[in-house]
Amino acid sequence: MRVRKLMTAFVAAGIGAAGWFAAAAQRPVANGLTFLGEAVTSEQIDVGQAIYQDHCASCHGVRLEGEPDWRRRKASGRMPAPPHDATGHTWHHSDQELFTFTKSGLGAVLPDYESDMPAFGGC
Template sequence: MHRGSFTVTGLGIALIVVAAASVMAGVTFATRATAETTSRTLTTPPSAAALEKVSGPIVVPGLDSAQVARGKVVYEENCAKCHGAQLEGQPNWRYPSLTTFKYPAPPHTDAGHTWQHADTELLDYIMNGAGGLSSEMVGFRGVLSGPDMAAALAFIKSNWTQGTREYQYRITLIHHIWGNTGH
């Protein structure tokens, strides 16, 4: 009898420990997800003045209209199903899915964060994908030719406002001088 109640108490404690552990795991995950989201959302771009200091006055090179036209076709065939026909991204793209823990596809417009990356980083993404852990972004190496991947990027850029294009061009120049920008 005494033994029996001890076992029941022991089981009760075990259940409480398991429950507490699951709650803590949930909290840890939620905290990490929030931190990740926050760091993405609150990434502070260097000020225009700071960028100007490094890259000097610049003239953003114009886009090649034939390349942009080709990129539109490449984009519609390979990218639009995730990033959206209007480059608007998937719903709730800032937050990872609570079932797959992966990030939805972000917009490629000014509203997203594609423009925060240098050309080499973007081409690396398009060629090699995100590695499959954080998202479904697949690499297109072996699927698309180099010129087609570059064309898709040119098409994405053609949707940016002039200010965004200038910002991303400076980031590209700085990346060239300093290496990874950390964005």
């Protein structure tokens, strides 16, 4: 039950980010939107937008713009948070990869990769 709720929250966050980008670009979200093979409701998009604002926007930007100079390493050697708009690279990852990055951290997909992004699986 807890895993299903967690997955629903991550799905909502991902779809919310997509919905937020579509709204910010003044384009309607297409009918029949799916995430991980399941239909997405407008309610899930609303929940996802709230989750994104609460947990993601501080690094990835209120308008999905990412951190400044996101392609250059920080003094710590880690990469800044990339944008989630069309200028970033999120689009080339599958829904499943993005879900895994968010739930388990980037190290779950890219071993030994150090990132400032926490894993949200315990939330």
